[in-house]
Amino acid sequence: AIQMTQSPSSLSASVGDRVTITCRASQGIRSDLGWYQQRPGEAPKLIIYAASSLHNEVPSRFSGSGSGTDFTLTISGLRPEDFATYYCLQDYIYPRTFGQGTKVEIK
Amino acid sequence: DVQLVESGGGLVQPGGSLRLSCAASGFTFRSYWMTWVRQAPGKGLEWVANIKKDGSEQNYADSVKGRFTLSRDNAKNTLYLQMDTLRAEDTAVYYCARDRTYSDGSGRYYDVFDIWGQGTLVTVSS
Numbered sequence: 520a521i522q523m524t525q526s527p528s529s530l531s532a533s534v535g536d537r538v539t540i541t542c543r544a545s546q547g548i549r550s551d552l553g554w555y556q557q558r559p560g561e562a563p564k565l566i567i568y569a570a571s572s573l574h575n576e577v578p579s580r581f582s583g584s585g586s587g588t589d590f591t592l593t594i595s596g597l598r599p600e601d602f603a604t605y606y607c608l609q610d611y612i613y614p615r616t617f618g619q620g621t622k623v624e625i626k
Numbered sequence: 627d628v629q630l631v632e633s634g635g636g637l638v639q640p641g642g643s644l645r646l647s648c649a650a651s652g653f654t655f656r657s658y659w660m661t662w663v664r665q666a667p668g669k670g671l672e673w674v675a676n677i678k679k680d681g682s683e684q685n686y687a688d689s690v691k692g693r694f695t696l697s698r699d700n701a702k703n704t705l706y707l708q709m710d711t712l713r714a715e716d717t718a719v720y721y722c723a724r725d726r727t728y729s730d731g732s733g734r735y736y737d738v739f740d741i742w743g744q745g746t747l748v749t750v751s752s
Contacts, residue, residue, distance in 0.1 A: 574738070
């Protein structure tokens with residue numbers, strides 16, 4: 520199975536900050552990667568697919584990039600509702616695999 | 627409204643069985659693959675399995691292969707996860723999700739989980 524490794528595991532940031540989360544695949548996965556946001560007590564939500572495509576109604580402060588093995592999720596201008604845990608997910612092959620998550624906390 | 631509602635979770639002893647259901651509404655259920663994802667308490671997300679639109683193909687995580695069976699009833703707009711030989715490590719919130727395919731227009735396709743249920747908790751303990 521492809522292993523997805525996120526870094527950092529957690530970070531502290533302030534409202535308005537620019538935040539970058541990375542995800543590395545154990546083998547090349549083209550651009551077959553999505554990012555999901557999960558707020559406490561809620562189900563996950565899709566925010567980016569195909570490494571860089573914004574899902575419907577997701578604010579433009581979210582952006583994604585990368586291909587092959589290295590990917591990034593950037594939040595430009597952190598808002599209070601963005602404090603959550605973010606997961607990457609590869610949809611290149613089965614079994615699908617998630618990263619371990621990155622918790623974005625308020626500084 | 628597009629909605630997925632899971633049910634069937636609860637407390638079960640190790641070695642026991644449980645069947646989860648996921649009722650879909652607000653979209654054409656038979657037109658989509660469907661997926662289960664689970665989350666152990668305080669842990670990350672783990673993909674469990676998915677099933678093709680007509681139920682003819684399923685894929686499973688190694689951790690559940692041979693113990694879990696995914697099926698669907700398109701007439702009832704319902705997805706099922708039969709869980710047998712349950713272990714303590716199967717304890718988790720189980721989410722069903724719509725498994726949608728996007729095209730980038732150049733022949734490349736991407737699978738996403740775009741609609742999620744609220745989850746149902748399965749606890750495996752004696």
